[in-house]
Amino acid sequence: MDQIRSIIDGFIDFEGQRLAETLTTAILVLAGALAFIVGFVLSDLKYTVYIGLSGTAIAFLAVVPPWGIYKRNPLTYLPVSEVQVQMVDGDGDGGNQKEEGKKVK
Amino acid sequence: MHSILTRFQNVFGFLTTVAFFVASLVAITSLLYPADVKVGVIKTSDVKIAKGRAHQYYTSKVQEYAVLRFDLEADLSSLFNWNTKQVFAYVSASYPGSKYTTNEAVIWDTILPSHSASKLILKNERAKYSINDITGKFAGRENVTLAFHWNVQPHVGRLTWGNVGITEGVNFPQLERAGGKKAAAAK
Secondary structure, three states: OOOHHHHHOOOOOOHHHHHHHHHHHHHHHOOOOOOOHHHHHHHOOHHHHHHHHHHHHHHHHHHOOOOHHOOOOOOOOOOOOOHHHHHHOOOOHHHHHHHHHHHHH | OOOOOHHHHHHHHHHHHHHHHHHHHHHHHHHHOOOOEEEEEEEEEEEEEEEEOOOOOOOOOOEEEEEEEEEEEEEOOOOOOOOOOEEEEEEEEEEEEOOOOOEEEEEEEEEEEOOHOOEEEEEEEOOOEEEEOOOOOOOOOEEEEEEEEEEEEEEEOOOEEEEEOOOOOOOOOOOOOOOHHHHHHHH
């Protein structure tokens, strides 16, 4: 179940997100410029449409799936420390707040 | 750009922006190709006036119809550039009147789908549409002129219209009094 979820989510790391953003902009702008120039030079709007659509397809393929290149800088979290676990487990604060709440009422 | 869905939305959103700009550029390039339509000949070669019943079902009014024949030579190749989808060309007849002073009616039209079909050479072409006047009377009308119009329909951008070639006026003949009139009325 977790595997399916992770495939659907397709999370990537922060550096990967920066790269994906840059790639989206670069591929689409280049495809748009190329589409216009080729269509104009060859004097046929068909080339513009097809080059634009191919560029779009490439952008989708390159950016949307969570390729390995976007996961090269995974975040390493600090190990969970004993003290913190106790505080969370104890739930003392939560209990106190509730009692305080009652008192105020 | 964290999950697949946000990346998809991001790419698609930027795609619409890029597509809009490319389309705008394409539309702007239409200004680089000024229209240079050459009309060699445009003149009325024959006019016939016939009485007939109106084509509309709601009236049985009998009125006069004019069927024109005309010569036309026009070169519209300058209108075809990379952003031209097709060109709509039409010929109109204009005539003055006493009550309704300015009248114009389209008598013939055609669609030119490509550069290879951009030269029109018509000899004694019969008008596609017989025209009738708002008053119902046509015979003896003077100074009828023909004009050639075109309408460029681009792939992207705005429609443009133009016209050229107003002929010298011709006069409409009197109504044909022979059997032709009865035959037309009997239809």
